[in-house]
Structures are given as structure tokens and as C-alpha cells.
Amino acid sequence: MIRAILTAVFTLLVAPAFAQAPFWTSEWPDTDFSKTSVDFVDIIGGGPPRDGIPALSDITVVPASVVTFPENEPVVTVEIDGATPRAYPIRYLTWHEIVNDEIAGMPIAVTFCPLCNSAIVFDRRVDGRTLEFGVSGKLLASNLVMFDRETESWWQQFTGEGIVGEMTGVKLQKIVSWEESLASFRERNPEGEVMGRPANYNRSYGSNPYAGYDSSNRPFLYNGENPPFGIEPLARVIVVGNRAWPLARLQEVEVLEEAGLRIEWKKGMASALGTRRIADARDIGSIRVFDAATGKDVVHDVAFAFAFQALQPDGEWMVGE
DSSP states (O other), X not given: OHHHHHHHHHHHHHGGGGGSGGGGTTTOTTSOTTOBSSOGGGEEEOSSOTTSSOOBSSOOEEEGGGOOSOTTSEEEEEOOTTXXXXXXXXXXXXXXXXEEEEETTEEEEEEEETTTTEEEEEEOEETTEEOOEEEEEEEETTEEEEEEXXXXXXXXXXXXXXXXXXXXXXXXXXEOOEXXXXXXXXXXXXXXXXXXXXXXXXXXXXXXXXXXXGGOSSOTTOOSOOOSTTOOTTSEEEEETTEEEEHHHXXXXXXXXXXXXXXXXXXXXXOTTSSSBGGGSOBOOEEEEEETTTOOBOOOXXXXXXXXXXXXXXXXXXXXX
């Protein structure tokens, strides 16, 4: 709570200075601020400076069989044909937000924005070159603004789109991934790999610095519109393309078949943004989304409703009859 109050005060004091790009040039001398798709006044400081939340680019992996943290904790799963399935624990992503990795020759960025609950994996290749991503310390609609170290362009994590700099308007390709419990990943992939504990960082891995956030009345550092249909801003929704399904609706039936999709809910995964200790949080379950015709996994995300409202304002809300 104290951290949240201090950060909010900092933002209120500093945000007016961030309204114009020239105030950023000393920190970002190589960013082309003449190119942008957003209003600079909407971008604010989240508290930590550039790289104050350290993205990872040199990780280790360990066999899933030797992992000892609680089995109900969430991981981000990536399964690419021809490669050993790999899980990225939210207990680490909460503190680092971006992992630059490579699987089967594909450079990927595994990203997690705690303020939006959005866990999204991107292909890091753009126009023949591979980008490395870091955490800018900026927010847009309470969503992580990433930057690439090659052009110092800024990117919206929720959409994967360049919003400031040379890469403005460029969209990163999203890679199929999903959140599930460690137990679920290990049961399906006994020979799978799990990202190991980051070295050289003094972080309280396994704890949640945003305790109680997903039961709050209002998103942190967000002043936009609330979702329609009485959906709470911090209610979780399943985002597929330009559509969003309330998680509560799926939890009632466990399986939904709509819009050419089969969406499945499975119990057993703790909320990453509930209690101080992640493993003690309530069971929110995990989601898989499949193409109903082919059975193949479909790119999706499970995010807070306010993020979909703010960043996909023309999206369709799948609230049922």
C-alpha cells in the first residue's frame, strides 16, 4: 500500500512534465519523437525509471521434474513444434516483465504486465533483424510500454504495436502461449523445461508486490473509461483478436463454443495478483483456446477488462444473451 501511494504521488508530480516529448530526450536521446501514433500526454511514468525493472536476456532452464516451487503457481507456456516445451514462471516475470529468449531458432519475448494481467509472447524479428526488449518505465492506459534497444522505439505490450519512434505502426507477431499451473504444465510435459531462478537479482520471487490488486475497485494509474455491461474494470476477460469473453462467464460452464472457437477453463491455478504469497491466492483457473474446426491452439490473452476497453476500444464484448 505504501509503495502504491508513493508511486501515485510521484506520478502526479512528474506526469505534467512528461506531457511533451522534449522532457524525455535526455533519457531517450536516440528515440525519434517525431514519429508517434499516440498523444504524449497519455504516457506517464510508472515509478521505476528506464530499466528500473530489469528485463532478462540470458536465462537458464531446468527440467520440469526438479522444480520445487508450489504447483498451483502460474507459468506462461510456450510449445513450438520441434522444441522442448518451456514454461516461464510468473513468479519471475512479475519482477522482470520481459524475458528475451530463443526457442528452436525463434527469438521470442515473453512479456507480463502485472497492472493489466496480460501475458503475451512475441516473435522478436522485425524486417530481417532481431530486437531485444527492455522495460521503459512508462505506462499507457496502465499498460507496460516496452522499448527495443536497437532503435529505442516504444511498444505497447497489450497490442504489440510500435507507438513511438522509428517502429511506430509496426506490429510484432504474437506467438501462441497460455497461462497454466506448474502442475498442469508438468503433467502434460514431464520432460519439459522451466525457466530457472534469475541469478544476481535480489527479488522476493514467489511473492506478489501488488497484493490485493485484482480485488481492487480501480486500476492503478488508470483514468480511462470503465468496461460496459457492468463488467468490473479488474475482472478478467479472455481476449482473442478483437473479442473479449468474461472469465466469470466461462467459469460457470467450463467450456464455450462460439465464434469458431472452443474455449476451455480448468481449475487449479492461483491468481498472480491476489495475496502477498502467490501460492496462497484464490484459484482462478487457466484457459486454453482452440480453433473449433482444427483443434489447434489459438493466440489469446487473459487480461483485465479495463485494458481491453482502453486499448481495443472497438472490440466486441462476448457477454452472451
